[in-house]
Amino acid sequence: MDFIVPLLFLLVVLFLTTIVTWGVTSIHNLESEKLQIQSRQESHQRTLRLFAEKLATVKETFEALDILVSQIWEEINAESVGIYVLDSSAELGLKQVKGAACVGPFPIFSEMSIGIEDKINENSRNRSAHFKKEIIRSGEGLLGEVIDTMSSVNFGRSQQINLPRGIDTMMAVPLTFEGRFIGLIVAVNRKHSTEPYSNNDLEEFEGLSIQAALAASLILVYTERQKQDRIVQELASYSKMQKLLLPAIPPRLGVYRFAAYQTPAMEVSGDFYDFAELDENRVLVIVADAAGKNLPACLMTSMCRSFVRCLNDRFTDVESFLLDLNRLIHAHSDPSQFVTLNALLIDMSKHECKFGCAGHTPLLLRSASGELKVLKPAGHALGMWPNDESTHFEIVSFNFEPGMKICLYSDGINEAKNRLQELFGDGRFWKLFQECAESPKKTIAHIIGEVKKFSEDTPQADDQTLMVISRRPLDV
Structure with a gap:
């Protein structure tokens, strides 16, 4: 019975050691997680700053989205990412989005482009130029359903869903700002892997979409401002012409x-x-x-x-x-x-x-x-x-x-x-x-x-x- 006391002492020491080790590890993990969050926040802030600088200098405001979509593309390690923004030229009552910026071999989702995919995908320049002409209407196809339901989706081949050619997995998140729908962001396939996106990936992507929503909102404001400036210039020309008449x-x-x-x-x-x-x-x-x-x-x-x-x-x-x-x-x-x-x-x-x-x-x-x-x-x-x-x-x-x-x-x-x-x-x-x-x-x-x-x-x-x-x- 004499060995019981040392054994209990040893068990207590091991227990306390485990607790201390767990505590140190937890603190280390918390510090590491905190550093990761801080690093990510700094990265996001840097991205938004670069985006704002780009927005202030480019002639075509949609070009400024390229820097943001590239950052998100790297963050989630996707094969391709595309951002669509609300199409202000749509008929009254019709909700539709128009391609704004994409990076990587982004697939074609627009029903109007079916049958000419090979021609469009001949080179990256063709794809980028065509993407900015693509229209996705509410209720049409997978992305149209996202616009219609205003809900994020995470698709994979295993779900028996008819995905477009070349897609193994994809995530789509509606972009909203102050309760207003302003666009759509889509990530397609993992780099160097056919592994489907997880729910954690979707949560991270939804977090990154906040940046995209802010950027898309700024784009819409800038675009509307440019239209207004052009209208003012045209009206000034009309006024001058009217006076000459x-x-x-x-x-x-x-x-x-x-x-x-x-x-x-x-x-x-x-x-x-x-x-x-x-x-x-x-x-x-x-x-x-x-x-x-x-x-x-x-x-x-x-x-x-x-x-x-x-x-x-x-x-x-x-x-x-x-x-x-x-x-x-x-x-x-x-x-x-x-x-x-x-x-x-x-x-x-x-x-x-x-x-x-x-x-x-x-x-x-x-x-x-x-x-x-x-x-x-x-x-x-x-x-x-x-x-x-x-x-x-x-x-x-x-x-x-x-x-x-x-x-x-x-x-x-x-x-x-x-x-x-x-x-x-x-x-x-x-x-x-x-x-x-x-x-x-x-x-x-x-x-x-x-x-x-x-x-x-x-x-x-x-x-x-x-x-x-x-x-x-x-x-x-």
């Missing part, structure tokens, strides 16, 4: 003086004015405003201007001109689109005027003595209804007396608002015009100055057009 109105023509002002609320204007010398005695003045704003309204006014120029060559009278213009605009535009327009014909030899209004603002007439008249003959906006027996544009006639001044304008002037959302108003505008006895150019400067003073820093809500015409007084 405005007619050169002579400051003086015989005893008449002219001045015009126009400024758009946005990049391009839905207002326009035109000035045409029909012959040596007659001048046709147009001020118009298309429904809507910016590019759609700009296109509408461009079309209307073209029709006006064509009709000038066979001009007979103001009402016939408006009827023809209504017929053309109604035939070539959507029912929801229309144009309001004023047409003023001045016979400079007889000093007679004929005025027609197609749903536009009235004409203001200031006599030499300062009396104000407001003329608004009946007539509907152009393009709203086709011509029929009841279609009629009322035409008013008046003499352009010495010292008289006329104002044509768009509703962006009288409907200008201040920060309290109060309108500049007809009364205020008409009174300004009536009280101003200056030249057309100075009259416009005075009115626009008062409108800007009233509006202060309130953004301009509508296009503004103003034209003033005067006849020289007899004593000048």
Whole structure:
């Protein structure tokens, strides 16, 4: 029985030694795991930094994904990795992704490319170029199901799944950012092994996909920003072109003086004015405003201007001109689109005027003595209804007396608002015009100055057009 005590002592020592050894090993493993995690985090941070630097310099933002997909490819020791991003050009309600970046011999998943795999895979350049054209739609094939279900998958040959040619094992993870689906990342086959991916591999791949999701989100933002920048550049070009199309109105023509002002609320204007010398005695003045704003309204006014120029060559009278213009605009535009327009014909030899209004603002007439008249003959906006027996544009006639001044304008002037959302108003505008006895150019400067003073820093809500015409007084 004497050997029992030493034996128990020995067992206790062995137990304690085992505990200590296990503890030291655990600490070592924890430290090793901590170092691995730290090293991986540093690697991820370095990758994202390089990605950001690449994103800031490349012309085509999708090129920046190459550096990220290569890093993930090395991390999981895959034969190939591909990233798809949400296709913003897809039809409304259709969820689909488009190839963005791949590394290695990435297989073809797009159903549209079946049958031409050998040609595409002749060299890596062909494969990379074709990958960026590939579209995967929700519900189509293995990857389409991932988009549809929004669930990660881990496939292998042993699962009796019909994998594409050359695939032994693959993982696919949907990319989401702030709860929004933005793409898909796929890893295909192990390097130098046919061993299927494990669930641990899938978990690691899902962790790496967070980087890919952030990158894909940045790509979508950059792509949208590039589109917006291109749109801004195009609109700037349209604006410049539109200004060049405005007619050169002579400051003086015989005893008449002219001045015009126009400024758009946005990049391009839905207002326009035109000035045409029909012959040596007659001048046709147009001020118009298309429904809507910016590019759609700009296109509408461009079309209307073209029709006006064509009709000038066979001009007979103001009402016939408006009827023809209504017929053309109604035939070539959507029912929801229309144009309001004023047409003023001045016979400079007889000093007679004929005025027609197609749903536009009235004409203001200031006599030499300062009396104000407001003329608004009946007539509907152009393009709203086709011509029929009841279609009629009322035409008013008046003499352009010495010292008289006329104002044509768009509703962006009288409907200008201040920060309290109060309108500049007809009364205020008409009174300004009536009280101003200056030249057309100075009259416009005075009115626009008062409108800007009233509006202060309130953004301009509508296009503004103003034209003033005067006849020289007899004593000048």
